[in-house]
Amino acid sequence: MPDDRRGPLAGVRVLELAGLAPGPFAGMMLADHGAEVLRVDRVKAVSDRPRADVMDRGKRTIGLDLKTPEGVSAFKELARHADVVIEVFRPGVAERLGIGPDDLHAVNERLVYGRMTGWGQDGPLASTAGHDIDYVAVSGVLSMLGREGDKPTPPINILGDFAGGGLMLAYGVLLALFERERTGRGRVVDAAMVDGAAILFSMFYQAVQSGLWGPRGTNLLDTGAPQYDTYETADGGYVAVGALEPQFWEAMVTLMGLTDLPDRNDRAQWPALRARLTAEFRTRTRAEWEALFEGSDACVSPVLSMAEAAAHPHNVARGAFVEVGGVTHPVPAPRLLGMPAQDLSPATRQADLSGWGLSPEEAEKLRAQGVLA
Numbered sequence: 234m235p236d237d238r239r240g241p242l243a244g245v246r247v248l249e250l251a252g253l254a255p256g257p258f259a260g261m262m263l264a265d266h267g268a269e270v271l272r273v274d275r276v277k278a279v280s281d282r283p284r285a286d287v288m289d290r291g292k293r294t295i296g297l298d299l300k301t302p303e304g305v306s307a308f309k310e311l312a313r314h315a316d317v318v319i320e321v322f323r324p325g326v327a328e329r330l331g332i333g334p335d336d337l338h339a340v341n342e343r344l345v346y347g348r349m350t351g352w353g354q355d356g357p358l359a360s361t362a363g364h365d366i367d368y369v370a371v372s373g374v375l376s377m378l379g380r381e382g383d384k385p386t387p388p389i390n391i392l393g394d395f396a397g398g399g400l401m402l403a404y405g406v407l408l409a410l411f412e413r414e415r416t417g418r419g420r421v422v423d424a425a426m427v428d429g430a431a432i433l434f435s436m437f438y439q440a441v442q443s444g445l446w447g448p449r450g451t452n453l454l455d456t457g458a459p460q461y462d463t464y465e466t467a468d469g470g471y472v473a474v475g476a477l478e479p480q481f482w483e484a485m486v487t488l489m490g491l492t493d494l495p496d497r498n499d500r501a502q503w504p505a506l507r508a509r510l511t512a513e514f515r516t517r518t519r520a521e522w523e524a525l526f527e528g529s530d531a532c533v534s535p536v537l538s539m540a541e542a543a544a545h546p547h548n549v550a551r552g553a554f555v556e557v558g559g560v561t562h563p564v565p566a567p568r569l570l571g572m573p574a575q576d577l578s579p580a581t582r583q584a585d586l587s588g589w590g591l592s593p594e595e596a597e598k599l600r601a602q603g604v605l606a
Contacts, residue, residue: 240267252321296606381450397429470519
């Protein structure tokens with residue numbers, strides 16, 4: 234992997250302390266746009282075998298024993314030459330290791346210190362364990378997800394870990410880097426998944442509190458409305474219907490040849506309307522429906538598998554997916570028009586750390602001690 238990164242973040246150096254999903258995702262978002270990301274893992278976890286995980290693309294990796302004074306000293310030297318540190322420990326762990334914000338700002342006041350946790354750096358739950366589902370639950374958002382009459386259903390761990398966590402951390406890092414251009418000083422970013430999940434629900438707060446948005450599964454966008462749902466086809470596939478506006482609805486029902494339908498504006502008629510659509514969509518295969526709606530404004534799309542998505546003509550035309558080392562990747566987003574394609578190679582071991590402040594002699598000494606890999 235070449236060292237000369239390209240993109241708007243070229244020249245920005247990031248130390249990413251290895252951890253679960255949201256931390257590596259934030260590091261990937263930065264690496265995707267040119268940052269030089271050095272992933273710091275446990276010594277025994279590092280080998281010369283490239284890391285095929287999509288979230289490790291475009292990075293380099295080392296192993297460092299942070300439970301030794303030598304490892305901490307080496308990490309501080311790396312931080313002296315870094316712009317950003319991404320840390321995913323529970324509150325207080327980094328401080329006990331001697332690599333907390335105060336420790337690192339003492340050697341580099343310009344450092345942006347990004348902290349990723351589920352509950353945040355303070356509050357009654359800060360020191361307790363949790364996962365995406367817990368953070369989304371306490372944010373209040375999980376209560377709104379699911380079908381009518383059924384239990385709350387988490388959207389795997391996309392909402393808390395990635396949207397509310399990793400993406401918010403990357404955003405916070407960029408804010409702090411922007412501010413540093415004015416102040417010359419770095420800042421601590423406290424990215425909590427419970428906070429991120431809550432703010433992603435911003436559109437709905439007023440509606441819920443005013444009574445315009447009802448219980449889960451009874452509303453326009455949460456599978457309550459038949460004009461915004463998925464339907465099974467004759468071959469066991471599914472289509473997604475998003476015909477919300479009248480003109481899109483008219484385009485859909487006209488192409489389907491449906492007449493005398495229950496009034497979609499009358500919520501009391503939604504069950505009857507859903508039953509009509511359910512029966513009709515089961516009369517053709519997914520491919521047949523796709524062909525019927527192709528090029529129209531009916532807002533009906535096939536529900537594709539991940540493998541199918543990579544081969545869809547629209548995604549192919551835009552180059553939305555690329556194969557790297559035998560693994561299909563989504564390309565970096567958002568796109569910056571005119572920017573050269575980024576190197577998405579799998580993460581490989583970083584051998585030469587002289588550019589990060591560790592001479593070959595010092596690095597070799599640490600390797601001999603088992604502190605560095």
